Amino acid sequence: MKKDLIDILDLSTDEINSLIATAEDIIANPDSYATKCERKKLATLFYEPSTRTRLSFESAMYELGGHVIGFSDATNSSVSKGESVADTARTVECFADIIAMRHPKEGAPYVASINCGIPVINAGDGGHNHPTQTLTDLLTIHREMGAFEGLTVGCCGDLKFGRTVHSLISAMSRYEGVRFVLISPEELRIPEHVRTEILDKKGIEYVEVRSLEDAMPQLDILYMTRVQRERFFNEADYIRLKDSYILTPEKLASAKEKMRVLHPLPRVNEISVAVDADPRAAYFRQVHNGKYIRMALILKLLGIE
């Protein structure tokens, strides 16, 4: 049976561990992977532009010796003429071996996956799922820390709408001894369903706090997200709160030596540029990891050893 990746929880922890092992082997021996996907084609079907994610998928396929076809936004393709996602998937199946789909509507990649016989990777469906981002985060944590077990993970900023935070929490809560420090303004607290259906249900230890500075010394990982102006009812609240969730060298001073800062990028101003030179800043290495984990994922879904 073909395998897709729609939701991070489609993968067992064993499968995630094996993807991470493959990615780490690719990093160590890139040449031995250079022709693994010869004569294979990846279709990148991007119904909304997301240059960073698309380039990551495309360079991943090229580095495996494969080819890439597709579109990078829906306005200039047949899909703008109203073709259904199911029909597009059935058509593309005739030309490609694997699909990576980005779509503004939730569930579109799932619709594609049940309507074609080739593997479909969800490259982001609205505010819903973005499993390759989560895989990227996991590979980064694993490479930087050596393991997942026993880590204290701080998630900071917009925890209400930040889908990357929700799926990181559901993926990380499957590992032994992980605890979470959820740092956000009252307005952007983690949604109730994440608390009741993931954290409470699995008996995961977590605290909700308002101050990044107070939380800093206990963290092993700090996952930053952006606090957006449009999430607030009034400008005054936004202005009052925004600086508390900006990471600066001063706030970082009390962090552990081995702590690592992650960010799904792009950042706007939530991490000051002055932090970039700090060895604890892992967010650019994270982008690099995104390509390697996508290479491992493409190999796995295509059934290539």
Add this chain to the structure above:
Amino acid sequence: MIIGTIVNGLVIDHIPAGKGMELYLHLGLDKLSCEVALIRNAPSDKFGKKDIIKIAEKMDLDLDLLGFIAPQITVNVIENGEKVEKIHPALPEKLTNVIRCRNPRCITSIEQELPHVFRLTDAESGTYRCIYCDTKA
């Protein structure tokens, strides 16, 4: 009159009071040509009040739909005036085109041809979620 007894057919019992009409329409009973009785607010020992539907003909009922509307519903099959079978519809695993996803960001909001499918994700609380966007029913 079939309100008292039926000889051959089905009795859908223990419908929560007020849900009888909804069920009648969902099951398409308005399109039947045989006798159909909808009894509303009948006294019930267990629930105080209940609705009952009696159909004077055997037909295939959508048990998934019955289970979803109320899992306490029972269906009695009547043959020659005798109850020959009592069916307890369970909470169905999957509901197709019974409820609609109301999430405006769901792919079903722009693709009219897609079936609206919900899956039982938590049997204890009877929670159903859209298979596309995971929104709660």
